[in-house]
Every structure is written in structure tokens, then in C-alpha cells.
Amino acid sequence: MNNLLVMPMAIPVLAGILLIFLRPYVKAQRWISFFVMIANIGISIYLLNWIQTDGVQRLDFGGWQPPFGILFVADSFSVILVLTTSIVTAICLLYAFSSVEKSYENMFFYSFVNFLVAGVNGSFLTGDLFNLYVCFEVMLLASYVLIALGGRKVQLRESMKYLVINILSSWFFLIAIAYLYGTLGTLNMAHLSERIAESGQTPLLTVISIVFLTVFALKSGLLLYFWLPGSYSVPATAVSALFGALLTKVGIYVMIRTFTLLFYHEQQITHLLIGILAGLTLIGGSIGAIAYKDIRQIVAYNVIIAVGFILVGLAVATPEALEGSIYYLMHDMIVKALLFLLAGTMIIVTGETRIDYMSGLIRNYPLFGWIFFIVMLSLAGVPPLSGFIGKVLVGQGAVNSGSYILLALAFISSIFVLYSLLRVFLNCFWGETIISEEDEIPMKKGWLIPCVLLTAGTVILGLAAEPLAIYVQDAANTLMNPQIYIDAVLND
Amino acid sequence: MKINNVILRTVAKIVVFIILTLATYLFLAGHNSPGGGFIGGLVLASALVLLFIVYDIETVQKAIPVDFKKVAAFGAFLSVGTGFGALIFDVPFLSQSFAYFNLPFFGETELTTVTIFEAGVALVVVGVVVTIILSISEDV
8 A cells, every 4th residue: 555656646636736727827827737747756766666676466445355445557658658657748748838829828728737747647557447437537527628728610529529429438448347347347457367367268259349449449559540630730839749649648658558468368359359450550651641641641640650560569479569558658649749840849939730832941040940859760760769678679579470571561660650741751851941031930939848758758768778678677577477467456 | 688587586586596596506415415516517507597598697797796717727726725734744645634622603514624625626616607608697
């Protein structure tokens, strides 16, 4: 028992509520939210080291023993993601300070960012399937508000679509949970895992697992990504960066969790299906990334390619491949946030959204241009940067298990990522400058500093792959051996 | 727009008190039998909505000068606060406790921390329902 476990969710909830009372004091709202994220970074680093020495930790709410009560479970995988979430959110908040309009900030913007983070962290930490549904809803309700905040016509159209899709998938989620509860009589994840292992994964359970797969595919944008490019391109830049970095990752996390802890017995059915979906996602995402000239669409399709790539690691399901997926998840959260911030800033300084109307930005904003170049290399997986290690490990796992088609698709998609971003770089940053000295909108420090910090993040993550390896290996080890998780929850 | 609805007004004056009593009863019953903060709050909110229908919004807001968004926020704060209260006593988050006290007039009474939590829930429900009703009525 240690109450620290619930803090990554409880502190943002409390802060979000307090900020409602501080509505007129925008400065106070900004810094309280920022310090909440900093506190979360500290807590998750402490938890991560604590898990290495004392194993997987749990907290039973209200003292109700599992499997009867609801509990939070912290293993390395979930805490790594909580840590990355806190870092990315802190930096996106810095960007929001100087880019979000005052009128938005007065409309509870920071409260809802806090609620969003609470939902995301809760989804990572929970050890109960119904509680997971609740945390998902907390996250989604906050995201409905953030996507519609501003009330432009296009925002209302896209938020309507986003709302309908998510309500539908939440409904499917509830049905799947009801099926599982009806079949096994429990919703505690460790208890479920134990019971599925006892009874064997019967065909009925495999069907239920595919209902879950559909739900999480819809949430994470695995093949069912048709809603994603539209709804991620309409909100304010800082918000779309948060969405791109966090929301699909929650779906991916849950998919990895359920298909390594619960439904891992019939891999020739479920994991094959995940592999096929991941392959199709890579193809579809790659086509989308080079098909559009609207920079927001290009960036959104890059998110989809990454979803496919990370789930190749799950489909292959060897220890190296899962390690690779975990590295790539961290990398992708940082780099996608950066990519959305860069794209948003490019739109602000040029006033255009199409890449063929922008040109020569590197002459006006040299540092900004070079940051884009580094991001491009990082996403393509060039060695010292963070994309490399994840790609190598996923590739190694795919080779070891003989999944050559997925291997080929994963690496060809990297070339498409490189091509799509190189096209943006050549069109927008090289060539004749279109912004004259007088018209040049000065690059605010508040825009540039978050980008620099995230760039530093990708470089550090790439260079520090070795010191981080103990945490990632422990995370992959817990995923590969569900008994560790079960023992920590039920037999402790 | 003023409609002459003497009967409705006269009935509402009495009925509102009946509804409020029922809301209090449901709220307090909720601990061990059907009821609780959520439905107690809903019934309480329905009394307010009845007042909004019978009198106009301005009159009611003059009589109850509170911002219902803040009411909801305060309720949420109360509920989350009881969760944090557990930290002081070094027990798991959200732990609740109860004890029996001899109160004058009521006799031996069970007092629980869950009641504070439920009060928070009731306030959230009242705040949210009234805010929704008010913002819908603004459009009409």
C-alpha cells in the first residue's frame, strides 16, 4: 500500500477542480497546471525506481482487497508511459501559454487539460477493466470539450464526428465488458488472466477478445482511423499536439495490456489478426501521408503509421519486439507532440495550411527549420536519435519470429514517413522565401522553447537508450510473464 | 412574457417543499438503503427546475444568487477531498470510516465520512443539471 500510486491521477483531478474557482486568474491557472505536471514527473520517476527494487506495486482503494475492490497497479510499462505523458504535457502547456487565446483560457482550458491527463494516467495505472472504461470516459469527455473549444464551424463538424465515433466505441466497450463479466464473473485484470488460463481460451473468449480488439482499434486508430485526421487537425495547436501524443497511445497501451495479460493463449488467431490490421494500417497511413498537401493531414497520417508500427511489435510478441514497441511508444509520444507543434507554428507564421503555398521558411526562422530537420531524421530512425532503437528492436523481433511481410511493411513505411516529411521540408523550408522582412511574424520564445525542449527529448532518449534499458526490459519482462503481474495483485 | 398561472404558482410553493424534503430523505437514506447523493441531487435539482418553470429565471436567480458551475466544482472538490483525507490517516486512498455518536435530540446516530462524499456528489448533480437547463433555456 502506498498512496503515491494514485497521485498521477488524483493530483490533476484536484487541480482541475481548483482551477474552476480560479477562473479569472489565468496566470495562476497556467503555473498550477505546469507544476502539477512537474510533480507528476517527480512521482513517476520515484515510482519507476521503486518498482525496480520492490517489484510491481498495487493500491487497493478504500482498503477493499482484490479481486473485490478496485485497484491501481503500477508496473514498469505503465509508469514509463505516465512519466512520458507528464513530460509531454508539461511541454505542451508551455506552448499553450503563448499560443492559446485568452478567451479560451478563461473557458476552463487548463481544467480540461488536467482532466484529460487524469484520464490518461488513470487508464495507464488501473488494474480493473471497468475502472479502465471509466478512466477512458474521463479522458474522452475532456477531449470532447477541448476539441470543440473555440466553436468554429469546422470544429463543430469534426467534434460531432469524433463524439459519435467515440460514443459508439464506448458502447461496444461496455458490451465487451458485460460479455466478459458474464463469462468469467470478474473484471479484475489479474483475476481475469488467472481464470482464462485455468479454463483455457475457449472460442467464446476469443470472440470476446475480438470485440475488445475492435474497440481498441477504433480508439487507437488501428485500421479504423477514418475519424482521426479530421478531428486531430481542427483544435488549437497545443491541444492537437496533446491529442496526437496521448490519445491514440492510450488505445495502444490497453491493446498491449489485454493481449499480453488476458488473451495470450490463441496467438495464431488474435495476434495474427493484429498483425494483419497493423500491416493494413501501415499501408493506409503511408498512402495518406504522401497523398495530401495540407500539412495537418500529413502530420495526422504520420500518427497512424506509428500506430501500425508499434502494433507490429505486439503482433510479433517476442521480448525484443515488445521492448522495441515500448521504446517506440516513448519516442512517438515525444516526437508526435513536437511534429504537431511545428506544423501548428508553420501555419501561424505563414497563414497557410497547404505545403505548396509555403516556401523558404528556413531563411526566416533558421533554428525552427533545423528542428524540423532533426524531427524528420528522428521519425525516419536515423541512429543517434530516439526512433532508431525502437525500429531495430521491432525489426529484430520480426526477423526472429519469421514475420517477413510485417518486417518489410514496417521498414517500407519508414521510407514513406521520410519521404512525406522530406517533401514538407523541401517545399516549406527550402526555396525562395515568401515572407518579406517587414511581414515576418517574429518567432515567439514561447513557441520555440517547447520545440527545443522536445527536440532535446528525442536526442536524449536516443542517447540514453542504454541507461533506460533496465526499465524497458523490466516492462517487457512483466508483459511476457503475466504471472508476475498476477502474483503482485492476488498472491501478495 | 408573463402568463397568468395562479394555480401553478400556488401549488408549486407547497410542492417545492415536499420535493426538497423527499430529496433530503433520499440523500440520508442512501447510506444503507436505496437512495444516495446522485438521486437525492437529481430530485433536489428537479425542485429548482420547477421554480425556474413557474417563476422566470431572473427571479429565481435573485433569490438564489449562486453560480451553479461553482456549486458543481465545490461538490467535486468535496468528494475528491474525502479521498485525499485518507492520506492524513495513512490508509489507502478513498478509505471511509464511520462511528456512533450520542447527539442531543437525535439520540445515538451513525456519522460517516461517506455522507460527506455523497454530499459532494449531490452538489455536482445539482450544479450540472441546473447549468445544463439554464444554458439550454438561453437558446430558446
